Amino acid sequence: MLLEAIECDANSVRARAALGLLRRLQNRLDESRIEFETAIALVPNYAPAFCQLGMTLICLGEPEAAILQIEKALRLSPHDATSPTAYSILSQAHLLLGHAEPAIEPARKACAGNPRLYFTHMLLAAALGLKGDVEEARAALAQGIRVRPDFNSLARLREYCTWGSPRFLVLREETIYLGLRRAGMPDE
Secondary structure (H helix, E strand, C coil): CHHHHHHHCCCCHHHHHHHHHHHHHCCCHHHHHHHHHHHHHHCCCCHHHHHHHHHHHHHCCCHHHHHHHHHHHHHHCCCCCCHHHHHHHHHHHHHHCCCHHHHHHHHHHHHHHCCCCHHHHHHHHHHHHHHCCHHHHHHHHHHHHHHCCCCCCHHHHHHHCCCCCHHHHHHHHHHHHHHHHHCCCCCC
């Protein structure tokens, strides 16, 4: 249906962005990137496309490039309803680079902006765990598990989060999952 919508109107920014999201969920990351870049070319101030392009870049294993896109999204729309997601993506990009300290503040903003999102708490737990603030990391992890009880181990997260390039998967293990392990998340 999205392809039909684009066939009817190749300049539909929302259809392009929706197709970009679908392609990312299908792990067709290069196609996802193209759709988000097309959406941005069509409407250069469409903050959600920058945000979602950032997430696609993370999945491609390009966290540095993702930071630039997320920062653009936040400049364009700092108080948008999607800003908690943007802050969580920014936190994740910093974490994948191994930078715990700059990952903490965006994770806190994401948690405050929408405390019902499990992954914001998990990212905060990972950042605090990497930094060595184990007590606070455990509290953030416990909150994430309260929100999403089925994600109570790294094995369960790995089962669910299967998308991403090989580079992304390695970075995630070395940073986010390491931080979660330090926060007390069991492997099994």
